[in-house]
Every structure is written in structure tokens, then in C-alpha cells.
Amino acid sequence: MRKILVTGAAGQIGSELVPALRQLYGDENVIAAGHRTPMPDDVRESGPAITVDVTDVASVQRAVRDHDVGTVYHMSSLLSALAETNRQRAHAVNIEGLYNVLEAAVDNDVDQVIVPSSIAAFGPDTPPDNTPNETLQRPTTLYGISKVFGELMGNYYVEKLGLDVRGLRLPGIISWKTEPTAGTTDYAVAIFYAAIRDGRYTCYLRPDTRLPMMYMPDCIKAIIDLARADASRLRHHTDFNVGAVSFTPAELAEVIASRLPDFSIDYDVDPLRQGIADSWPNSLDDSAAREEWDWNPSFDLDAMADDMLDNLSRKLAGEGRSDQEE
Numbered sequence: 001m002r003k004i005l006v007t008g009a010a011g012q013i014g015s016e017l018v019p020a021l022r023q024l025y026g027d028e029n030v031i032a033a034g035h036r037t038p039m040p041d042d043v044r045e046s047g048p049a050i051t052v053d054v055t056d057v058a059s060v061q062r063a064v065r066d067h068d069v070g071t072v073y074h075m076s077s078l079l080s081a082l083a084e085t086n087r088q089r090a091h092a093v094n095i096e097g098l099y100n101v102l103e104a105a106v107d108n109d110v111d112q113v114i115v116p117s118s119i120a121a122f123g124p125d126t127p128p129d130n131t132p133n134e135t136l137q138r139p140t141t142l143y144g145i146s147k148v149f150g151e152l153m154g155n156y157y158v159e160k161l162g163l164d165v166r167g168l169r170l171p172g173i174i175s176w177k178t179e180p181t182a183g184t185t186d187y188a189v190a191i192f193y194a195a196i197r198d199g200r201y202t203c204y205l206r207p208d209t210r211l212p213m214m215y216m217p218d219c220i221k222a223i224i225d226l227a228r229a230d231a232s233r234l235r236h237h238t239d240f241n242v243g244a245v246s247f248t249p250a251e252l253a254e255v256i257a258s259r260l261p262d263f264s265i266d267y268d269v270d271p272l273r274q275g276i277a278d279s280w281p282n283s284l285d286d287s288a289a290r291e292e293w294d295w296n297p298s299f300d301l302d303a304m305a306d307d308m309l310d311n312l313s314r315k316l317a318g319e320g321r322s323d324q325e326e
Contacts, residue, residue: 002070002111004030005063007054007101010037012178013116013170013219014075018043020220021073031067035076040178054097057104064104070111073223074101079183080120080276083143094146102157102165114227115167115238117151119212120144124279131281133241133288140279154238166226167238171212171246171284173219174304176312184276188213188252192308195256195263196316204270207250210282214244215299215307222295229293236288243284244297245304255305 004021008014009032019042021030027047032039035053043049050067053059054076063069076097083090098115105113122131123138137148147169154165172185180186180193187203194201214222222242247255253265289295299307 001025001029003067004071004073005033005067005069006030006073006075007033007052007097008075008077009043009049010034010039011075011077012175012181013173013216013223014073015040015043015178016175016216017073017075017220017223019046020224022047024224031063031069033063054100055092057100060097060100060104061107064108064110069108071114071227072101072105072110072112073114073227074098075116077146078143079181080141080143081184081273082181083146084141084272084276087142090142090146094143095149098146098150098153102153102163105163106157106161110163112164112166112227113154113157114223115150115154115165116223117147117167117169117239118144119169119171119280119284120276121147121151121169121239122279122281126281128282130283130285131241132285133236133239141276144279151239158237164231165238166229166234168222168226168240168242168289169284170219170222170242171214171244173214173216174308175216176308176315177216184273184280185211185213187249191249191252191256191265192312193316195260196309196313199260199262200264200266201253203249203253203265203267204273205249205267205277206269206274207253207267208248209274209277210246210248211277212243212246212281212284214242214297215304218244218297218299221298222289225295226289226293233292235292240289240292240295241284241286242289242295243286244299245301246283247301252301252305255301256309259305259309
């Protein structure tokens with residue numbers, strides 16, 4: 001078979017997408033491509049791993065051509081808060097990088113490109129509750145603007161060039177395997193680390209900030225299910241809403257405290273990330289994804305919290321033992 005290339009393979013989603021794809025298609029058939037972020041050992045050692053700078057046309061073309069790539073999962077991206085503080089880099093990675101991947105796909109007869117979008121593609125003028133799949137998109141962040149660009153460019157390549165480009169608007173993603181980074185929704189990961197390590201957490205969003213969220217296993221399932229969906233059923237291509245669960249920091253803290261009674265939370269609101277969060281939906285209407293490729297999440301808030309606490313407790317206990325051994 002032609003190879004599968006995953007850009008951003010060292011990132012939060014890419015580092016878990018690569019093992020899932022290797023399990024489906026074979027270790028040797030899935031190429032993990034990273035750049036600046038160190039690649040996790042299990043990703044680097046379980047199959048082919050290369051360095052690709054998506055902002056460099058030659059680097060992208062070489063990777064696709066030399067490895068006979070038939071499918072690209074383009075996960076490289078600078079997230080919301082980081083993009084606001086490094087606009088030049090965000091433009092290079094999120095906009096120029098996507099263009100380079102799409103052009104390389106056309107030039108080398110790639111069969112399919114998967115390009116995740118985000119709830120950041122919406123803005124403060126978008127209906128916030130049960131946000132429709134088709135609605136006003138006027139984001140106020142560079143990250144969000146880049147995601148609208150990705151949706152429009154992906155549809156352009158579908159309609160004008162016949163390239164099979166697919167994408168879905170991901171909510172905040174929660175995972176126990178990778179440490180939280182600069183994403184606005186990353187409080188929902190950091191709170192679990194802090195609950196286990198310290199028994200308390202200071203949240204940078206207001207307690208009533210409701211946002212759509214998704215547990216990583218559902219995220220990986222959604223990406224792969226869309227990639228494998230019957231093309232004849234798809235009326236949309238790069239702009240599917242996908243929902244799972246919506247909650248506030250206060251609600252998540254309550255769920256954690258019901259399992260860890262000594263846990264407490266306080267708040268020190270970051271105006272930058274609060275402003276970003278306030279421009280995003282509270283919940284999503286994902287009926288198009290459910291109708292066109294049978295999307296259905298597996299984890300609600302309680303199931304996610306139980307799995308997070310179980311796996312993260314074992315992970316952090318293992319890290320503690322390793323430190324003691326050293």
C-alpha cells in the first residue's frame with residue numbers, strides 16, 4: 001500500500017493518532033513526521049519517523065514524493081494562545097504549511113488529505129448554543145482565521161482539483177498521555193495533573209466558561225472514521241462539527257472533587273485566553289457528521305473523568321518511581 005504521512009506527529013493529537021493508524025495499517029506504513037517538538041519514544045521507535053518542516057516547500061514535497069505517500073493527516077498547527085503571541089510563526093505553520101501540503105498532494109497524486117479544523121473557526125457573532133454546521137464564521141483569533149482558511153482551501157481543492165480533502169471541527173481535546181500546552185481549552189487537561197499532583201488547581205478561565213470538549217479516544221475515532229467514510233455519502237468535506245460533551249471549569253472541578261474529595265479549585269483569569277474562550281461556542285450541532293458518516297462519541301463527562309484519573313494516576317506514579325530510581 002501507499003504510505004500514510006502524519007505531520008505534527010509529536011503533538012497532542014498526532015502522538016496518539018500515529019499508534020492508532022499503525023495498529024490499523026501496519027507500523028511500516030505510517031510515517032511520523034515531526035519538526036521542533038521532540039517525538040515521543042513510542043512513536044519514534046515503533047515505525048518510520050522523519051523530520052518535515054511544513055513551512056518549507058521542498059521539505060514537504062520531498063517527504064511526500066520520496067515515501068510514495070497516498071494519504072496525509074496534516075496535524076501540524078500552532079494553537080490558539082501561542083498563535084496570538086507569535087503571529088509570524090503561526091501564519092507560516094498554519095496557513096503556508098497547509099498550502100504546501102495541499103500543493104504537494106496535487107503534485108504527487110496523493111489520494112487523500114485529512115485537515116482538522118476547530119471550534120476556533122467560529123467567532124463571537126456565531127450562535128453559541130448548539131452551533132449549526134453552517135453559520136456565520138467570523139473568528140477573532142489568528143488561529144481561528146487559519147482554520148477558516150483551511151476549511152475554504154480544502155473545499156477549493158475538492159471542487160477545483162478533485163483532491164479528496166476532509167476535515168472536522170474539533171472541540172477542546174483532553175488526554176492523559178501528553179502534558180497540556182498553550183491551548184485555551186488545555187485547562188481541562190492541566191486540572192487533572194494538578195488534582196493528582198497537588199490537590200488543587202488555579203484555573204485561568206472563569207468558572208462559568210462553557211466549552212465543547214472531547215476525550216482523546218473519541219477524537220482519534222472521529223478523525224479515522226471520517227477518513228474511512230464512504231465518499232458517496234458525504235455532502236460536506238472539510239467542515240464537519242463534531243461534538244461529545246460540553247462543561248464549565250466549575251462543573252469539571254465538581255466531578256473531580258467527587259472522586260478526589262480533598263481537591264479544590266480557585267481562579268486567576270487570563271484576559272487573553274478568556275477572551276478567546278468567550279468567542280467560541282458553548283455546544284455544537286453535529287447532526288451532519290452523524291448523518292453522513294455515523295459519528296457517535298463514546299465518552300461522556302463521567303466516563304472521561306474516570307478514565308483520565310485512572311490512567312494519569314498510574315502514569316504519574318510511574319514517573320515518580322523513575323525519579324526515585326535515578
